Amino acid sequence: MKNHYLTSLLHLSDPTLPIGGFSHSNGLEAYVQQGTVYDAVSADSFIRSMLANNIKYNDAAFVRLAYEAASRQDVSELIQLDQECTALKSPKEIRQASMKLGVRLLKIFNRQTDHQLVEHFEKAILEKEAAGHYCITFGLYAFLLHVPVKEALLAFYYSAAVGMVTNCVKLIPLGQLDGQNILFRLHPLLEQLTEETFDLRRELVGVCNIGFDIHCMQHEHLYSRLYMS
Amino acid sequence: MISQLSIVAGFREKKSYLVDAFFTRPFRVANVGQYKTDDDLYLMVMSSSPGLLDNDQYAISIKLEAGARLQLQSQAYQRLYRMQTGAIQNMKIMLEPGCAFSYVPHPVVPHQNSKFEGHTTIYLQEGCELLLSEIITCGRKHSGEAFLFTSFQNLTEVYYKQKLILKDNVLLQPRQVPPGTIGQWEGYTHQGTLVYLNTGEQPVQVYLEKVQQIVAAEKGVFFGLSQAAINGFVLRILGHGGEQLFNCFKRVQGAIWQNNLLPEAPVPAKSKAPLLVQQV
Numbered sequence: 001m002k003n004h005y006l007t008s009l010l011h012l013s014d015p016t017l018p019i020g021g022f023s024h025s026n027g028l029e030a031y032v033q034q035g036t037v038y039d040a041v042s043a044d045s046f047i048r049s050m051l052a053n054n055i056k057y058n059d060a061a062f063v064r065l066a067y068e069a070a071s072r073q074d075v076s077e078l079i080q081l082d083q084e085c086t087a088l089k090s091p092k093e094i095r096q097a098s099m100k101l102g103v104r105l106l107k108i109f110n111r112q113t114d115h116q117l118v119e120h121f122e123k124a125i126l127e128k129e130a131a132g133h134y135c136i137t138f139g140l141y142a143f144l145l146h147v148p149v150k151e152a153l154l155a156f157y158y159s160a161a162v163g164m165v166t167n168c169v170k171l172i173p174l175g176q177l178d179g180q181n182i183l184f185r186l187h188p189l190l191e192q193l194t195e196e197t198f199d200l201r202r203e204l205v206g207v208c209n210i211g212f213d214i215h216c217m218q219h220e221h222l223y224s225r226l227y228m229s
Numbered sequence: 230m231i232s233q234l235s236i237v238a239g240f241r242e243k244k245s246y247l248v249d250a251f252f253t254r255p256f257r258v259a260n261v262g263q264y265k266t267d268d269d270l271y272l273m274v275m276s277s278s279p280g281l282l283d284n285d286q287y288a289i290s291i292k293l294e295a296g297a298r299l300q301l302q303s304q305a306y307q308r309l310y311r312m313q314t315g316a317i318q319n320m321k322i323m324l325e326p327g328c329a330f331s332y333v334p335h336p337v338v339p340h341q342n343s344k345f346e347g348h349t350t351i352y353l354q355e356g357c358e359l360l361l362s363e364i365i366t367c368g369r370k371h372s373g374e375a376f377l378f379t380s381f382q383n384l385t386e387v388y389y390k391q392k393l394i395l396k397d398n399v400l401l402q403p404r405q406v407p408p409g410t411i412g413q414w415e416g417y418t419h420q421g422t423l424v425y426l427n428t429g430e431q432p433v434q435v436y437l438e439k440v441q442q443i444v445a446a447e448k449g450v451f452f453g454l455s456q457a458a459i460n461g462f463v464l465r466i467l468g469h470g471g472e473q474l475f476n477c478f479k480r481v482q483g484a485i486w487q488n489n490l491l492p493e494a495p496v497p498a499k500s501k502a503p504l505l506v507q508q509v
Contacts, residue, residue, distance in 0.1 A: 031411075036411065053406055054412060057400075083392060087387075087394055088397075090457065091453065092456045093455075203382075207399075208398055208400075211467070212412040214451060214453035214466075216455075217455040217463075
């Protein structure tokens with residue numbers, strides 16, 4: 001069992017890692033305040049659309065690309081992917097959230113082992129060449145911890161889904177069991193999206209979801225806010 | 230049909246001017262500057278075709294020499310007709326240091342079964358200003374042709390000194406992702422994005438407030454405005470009318486182009502002493 005990847009993966013994708021994930025709603029708070037997401041059914045639609053139309057083309061796609069760049073020891077590719085993330089995330093709070101989470105994830109893992117690739121990537125962050133986005137750091141460590149890429153993707157989707165379910169339960173609010181029911185029903189979608197991310201064409205990476213973007217931008221101006229995004 | 234359009238704008242003795250324009254059918258370029266006192270260059274891209282047809286390929290190249298300020302205008306709505314293979318547009322915009330380029334084209338109307346793939350690449354140097362927008366409609370809504378196009382993709386990439394600083398990848402496939410889905414068009418029929426980037430020293434904070442005011446005055450739209458990763462902002466909007474979004478973007482463009490948003494010099498407050506004297 002020694003050095004088995006599962007423990008590392010559980011650790012890397014743990015939704016309760018102290019990186020601040022719980023303080024971001026990624027636009028959900030704006031949807032709830034405007035009354036668009038208000039019960040278990042609308043919460044389910046929100047989460048499904050977020051996973052299938054946004055995360056698949058954006059963060060999950062970058063996890064895979066970063067993983068592949070790491071497997072080639074290609075640090076300049078990692079930096080370029082990271083710059084692409086910054087360029088794509090047009091709502092300021094979402095961009096900053098992704099950078100904060102990524103840098104904190106890096107801090108948790110980099111003190112345990114030394115990797116040349118991580119050193120170079122960190123240097124680029126210090127020199128402001130890269131920002132250290134969460135999805136890039138996640139993909140990088142998934143490779144370094146010997147996690148197979150599909151398992152890493154599935155865990156990334158699962159972690160994102162848990163985060164959204166938890167936020168829905170708190171914000172709407174929903175019963176704990178309602179939230180868990182949503183999560184159960186998402187299992188097949190998470191597996192399907194993992195496969196689709198693996199086959200996603202490069203030119204489709206970064207597709208914008210205008211409704212999500214607008215809500216995330218409007219969140220900056222909400223009168224009362226529990227979340228940072 | 231393969232069509233080409235190439236424009237070079239220059240700058241001499243504090244004036245921007247047209248250095249060279251090369252075009253093939255259906256393009257034409259007209260100088261539409263209105264005032265002798267205005268030193269900037271205003272060009273309109275005219276077209277003898279009402280829109281893009283199947284297998285059309287547009288290759289557009291625009292270059293601004295150091296210091297030039299160019300506002301490009303479109304002539305009319307861009308229609309995308311019924312297609313089998315699809316149409317392609319490639320646009321390359323290069324700005325030398327100290328240039329300003331502003332382009333708010335008319336809305337795009339994708340007809341039933343149209344297929345479009347656009348790619349716009351912009352290169353900025355220091356001290357440049359870029360304002361670029363795009364409005365996409367659901368199609369010929371009043372003829373009952375809403376969201377019947379096959380696919381629309383437009384990729385915009387902005388580089389500053391070889392580094393990617395802004396990327397917008399719009400992909401609309403109404404059959405695969407229904408536009409009413411949460412996170413997409415959410416019941417609206419028109420979408421628009423306006424990007425403003427400034428690689429100079431001037432902070433854009435003052436623009437943000439003004440733009441927020443301009444767009445907030447529109448009725449029946451849903452919008453978000455956020456600071457970009459570099460000095461600048463991205464405005465995204467959903468609405469029900471092409472004309473409304475176009476006019477709104479034009480107002481934003483006008484406000485920024487004329488640079489009249491900088492706070493006026495504070496009027497010195499009158500001291501109380503003379504007032505008292507007057508009262509007496």
